[in-house]
Amino acid sequence: MSGALRIALIASARFPVREPFAGGLEAQTWTLAKALTARGHRVELFAAPGSDPDLGVRELRVGRPVLSEAARADVSMPDAVWMAEHHAYLELMLHLAWEGERRFDVVHNNSLHYLPLAMAPAVHLPQVTTLHTPPTPWMESALQTQVHCPVRFTAVSAHTARAWHASVPSPRVVRNGVDTGHWAEGPGGPYLVWSGRLVPEKGPHLAARAAREAGLPLRLAGPLGDRQYFGRYVRPLLGDGIEYVGHLRRRALARLVGGAAAALVTPCWDEPYGLVVAEALSCGTPVCGFDRGALGEILTPECGRLAPADDVAALAALLPETVRLDRREARRRAERFCSLEATAGQYTDLYEELTR
Structure with missing residues (x-):
């Protein structure tokens, strides 16, 4: 320099x-x-x-x-x-x-x-x-x-x-x-995680539907960017293992993501990058998402799975193999790529x- x-x-x-x-x-x-x-x-x-x-x-x-x-x-x-x-x-x-x-x-x-x-x-x-x-x-x-x-x-x-x-x-x-020191590798756990702004283009309601179809608990975290959308499409899906945990600060969010078995990423538009993907990988958490925008650039078969856009059934079907992916590979991808x-x-x- x-x-x-x-x-x-x-x-x-x-x-x-x-x-x-x-x-x-x-x-x-x-x-x-x-x-x-x-x-x-x-x-x-x-x-x-x-x-x-x-x-x-x-x-x-x-x-x-x-x-x-x-x-x-x-x-x-x-x-x-x-x-x-x-x-x-x-x-x-x-x-x-x-x-x-x-x-x-x-x-x-x-x-x-x-x-x-x-x-x-x-x-x-x-x-x-x-x-x-x-x-x-x-x-x-x-x-x-x-x-x-x-x-x-x-x-x-x-x-x-x-x-x-x-x-x-x-x-x-x-x-x-992403700061790989802050987004430290976590132990994983029994639940799925979704993080981001709760707005229509991020598709948290699709993540909730996929988690329910796969029979896995899901924790949603992020600001309510569109309260009308949340009330109409997300709130009715809460309960029976689907939980909204609020808008978290970085430290709490990193613990939540690192404690998840996998992260769901469900864009309803062509995501220009997908910072939540990089954050999850840094925590050692494999990602299961829709193949839209730049997600295919970040994820490899070693650290994630991609379903066709908006296909909730396909996303749910990929979750069992996603949660079995090697967390160390996810972490290595973050360190090398993002x-x-x-x-x-x-x-x-x-x-x-x-x-x-």
């Missing part, structure tokens, strides 16, 4: 970057900031109010702009959340345009918002944008405004890189890593390449 870098790390403004994490993006941002700091870099995190103060946070001013009555009454007025995020990123990018060269060596946009990309030419610094999702119209529009885009792109999986090919021909694949140290190292290499 050539030396310590001053890194402006831009997070999502939707949720604070703190435990218990609202989702995988917040968890990944937190662990990346910690890992880069541990390597000696000076990281300043621009994140939502209420984020972990130990990260060196400079809060994004996520508040409603003071708009006139006439502006609020305009028919084009978007909803308050959209306007607040837009205003926060607009202020941030103008701040980086004015002061960025004096204070930072590189900007890493780890958010999902279009403005850090659209306003990148105004910030005269090397810049990296990580692609965490499939293409969105806002991001593609921002890209099309720039003849010579000053940003280098990374994608969290080969699947995501392929999805962006039309707009970003060759993003560098840097997979999200460690946080490897992720931080690849980003450091990219920052240094750009600052040279």
Whole structure:
């Protein structure tokens, strides 16, 4: 490493970057900031109010702009959340345009918002944008405004890189890593585990149905991202071995995952990466999931099984062989393929390449 870098790390403004994490993006941002700091870099995190103060946070001013009555009454007025995020990123990018060269060596946009990309030419610094999702119209529009885009792109999986090919021909694949020290190898146990945001696209109701069909107990953990969905589709499936244990902090969640016989991963969309897969493998817990998105990149026959998308019966049928897989193979896969140290190292290499 050539030396310590001053890194402006831009997070999502939707949720604070703190435990218990609202989702995988917040968890990944937190662990990346910690890992880069541990390597000696000076990281300043621009994140939502209420984020972990130990990260060196400079809060994004996520508040409603003071708009006139006439502006609020305009028919084009978007909803308050959209306007607040837009205003926060607009202020941030103008701040980086004015002061960025004096204070930072590189900007890493780890958010999902279009403005850090659209306003990148105004910030005269090397810049990296990580692609965490499939293409969105806002991001593609921002890209099309720039003849010579000053940003280098990374994608969290080969699947995501392929999805962006039309707009970003060759993003560098840097997979999200997990702290294998924190997600320690666990002993396993008699139950299955499902973790993540309880929202329709993550399919926890399908995990509950598969567990019941296989005759195995299941513990669901995570924030209630959609209470209406939870009440209609998940709550009626609880009981008789299917249990919702709440939104857990990392330490408690790692114990839960490490104590499971297998982890169920049931995306109802093409998952761009699947951080919960990497976390489970790091705990030595084999994974049984739907073959969607990037899951097939992470799992091998030694550490997991994949069923056709949305096929609950096939998923249930694979569970008996999944729970018999060697936990040591799962752990080895995490150490070799999705460690946080490897992720931080690849980003450091990219920052240094750009600052040279």
